[in-house]
Amino acid sequence: MGRLVILGGGESGIGTALLGKEKGYDVFVSDKGKIKEKYKQVLIHNEIEWEEEKHSEGKILNADVVMKSPGIPDKVPLVKQIRDKGILVVSEIEFASKFTQATIVGITGSNGKTTTASLAHHILKQELNVGLAGNIGDSFAKQVLEEGFENYVLEISSFQLDDIVDFKPHIGVITNITPDHLDRYDYQFEKYIASKFRIAMNQTKDDYLIYDADDEVIVNYLENNPVQSTLLPFSLTKQVENGAYLDDNKIIITINTNQIIMPTTNLTLEGKHNVKNAMAASTVSHLLRIRKQTIRESLESFQGVEHRLEQVLKINKVQYINDSKATNVNATYYALESMDAPTVWIVGGEDKGNNYEELFSFVNEKVKAIICLGVDNDKLMKTFGGMVDFIIETQFMSEAVKIAYKLTEAGDNVLLSPACASFDLFESYEDRGRQFKDAVRNL
Structure with a gap:
């Protein structure tokens, strides 16, 4: 060979x-x-x-x-x-895909891909023989070797897509595209967008591309760079003929006149962005002919993803929330958007050229104190210094949590949502999230 x-x-x-x-x-x-x-x-x-x-x-x-x-x-x-x-x-997905005949669902996007992939896998496994791989869990190549699943849900990063040649998912999903990892793309957003769209590069009209029709970046790119795939958009704001939309708290999914309706009232995941993740995962499931009842029950039983708005503990009526997986500003945007109480926000790490402006309104409205947890916190201190009464910096997770404990009162939240990579102080975002949880449990 x-x-x-x-x-x-x-x-x-x-x-x-x-x-x-x-x-x-x-x-x-x-x-x-x-x-x-x-x-x-x-x-x-x-x-x-x-x-x-x-x-x-x-x-x-x-x-x-x-x-x-x-x-x-x-x-x-x-x-x-x-x-x-x-x-x-x-990349690994290119290499391994050569050795499997399985139906592949490939999910990419700046945010929401882990939740969407985990949720899609959670639904599909009720009725299909399916593996979960890519950026998540056991390696795809190893599963192709040892498990030989008939279907795979792959969470795929832009870096993995950069090194594909013939890789072609039967169903591709783009959850959203916001500036992230621009350090790897010469600080050109266009290059990063093009990289995400490689997921559809080898698709034909017999394959599907599911995408967020409320995301202007995606919609504009598709207008100027048409793909071969059959398009299935999802939207919270407008009706779509083929794809999914929200109508009166119900998700309506239509594929070739075959329609299913799912109530969102009992979704275990909260927040608008999670309605979108549910739409994407349900559209995948509908395409693969999973029964409507199964989809509905699975949406209601899904427990979410570790390090993604994960509720850790309530101590003295203060809720501690681990969102360590928020490694970019847009992810932190969702986190702050979903806060419904005064919040002490732990932020910082390795900045990838972040622009924090879109967070200002939430910080003014919801954040009572900011704890900067990074080797270099200058940018955060300058950006947010005038917006909150307390802004403090530290290089230790245990200290960050102790400070947060002192700054809160009953009914508050403590949110770890760094908006940055973790590598300046931690091994990975998982390591950062686990240290946060350990520190909370040791209070």
């Missing part, structure tokens, strides 16, 4: 290595950092060659195909060298 070199020994890298080995490739895994012990053991057990804390060019530039971790930017000199040699560079 040839030589497969994998850059990055994380979940997607190890999964790809196992699948590649099974399919007869000569596999080599190279990680510039340290490989986690559990992954190392898998490589050793499967006799796959690997290296860590370096990239040996001699062992990499003789590849036939390179699978690079989505975390590695194209600007890295090694990646440029690989491309200059004409070696094919692919």
Whole structure:
């Protein structure tokens, strides 16, 4: 089959290595950092060659195909060298999709993709044999190797879409597009938008693209860059002929005159953005012929996603909420929008060129104190300093939570919704969220 070199020994890298080995490739895994012990053991057990804390060019530039971790930017000199040699560079989803005949639902977007993917999987698994992968859970490649599901719901980032060639989901979903990760796209929003739309790049009229018709960025892009796919928009504000819309607290989904109506009154997820996530997931389910009763019951039983507006504990009548997954301003917008009590807001981390303006009205209306939790908090202090009575900075989660505890009174909320990446102080947004929950439990 040839030589497969994998850059990055994380979940997607190890999964790809196992699948590649099974399919007869000569596999080599190279990680510039340290490989986690559990992954190392898998490589050793499967006799796959690997290296860590370096990239040996001699062992990499003789590849036939390179699978690079989505975390590695194209600007890295090694990646440029690989491309200059004409070696094919692919993402895990591109590589693994070659080895499965399954029906694929691919979900992308700046926000809401994890919730939409988890919710779609929660509904589909009631009646179908279906896996959940991509940016979430076990690696897609590993599941293709070990599980062989007939259907997959994949949460897909723009970075993974940047390295597809033939990948084609039968059903694509774009939840929304707001400025995020612009540091990876030369600070050009257009490039980031085009990257998201790669989800429909290989689709034909027999495939479907589900998207938010209230999102001007998506609508304008589609007008100027038509796709082949059959379009199924969803909207909270206008009626749509084919797709989903909201009418008097009911979701109405129509696909080729086949209509289903779902009440939203018992949705477990709160907030307008979650009605949209429910519309997208229900449209997917309707397309895959899941019974209306199953969809309705699943929407009512879905428990949400960890680190996404997750209610942690109530202490002295103060609600602590973990929204660590809010790694951009738009996600924090949803969080603050859904606050219905005076809020102490914990924000900060690695800023990706954020513009905080859209948050101003919520901060003025709902936020009583701000705790900046980052290595560099200058921008936050300058931006919000004049808007609240208390603005404090810290580099420790335990301290942030203790300060919040002191600043609250009965009926308040404490919200961790950072609007930034976590890598300045934490391993990941999950690590940040868990530290927050531990600190709350230790109060």
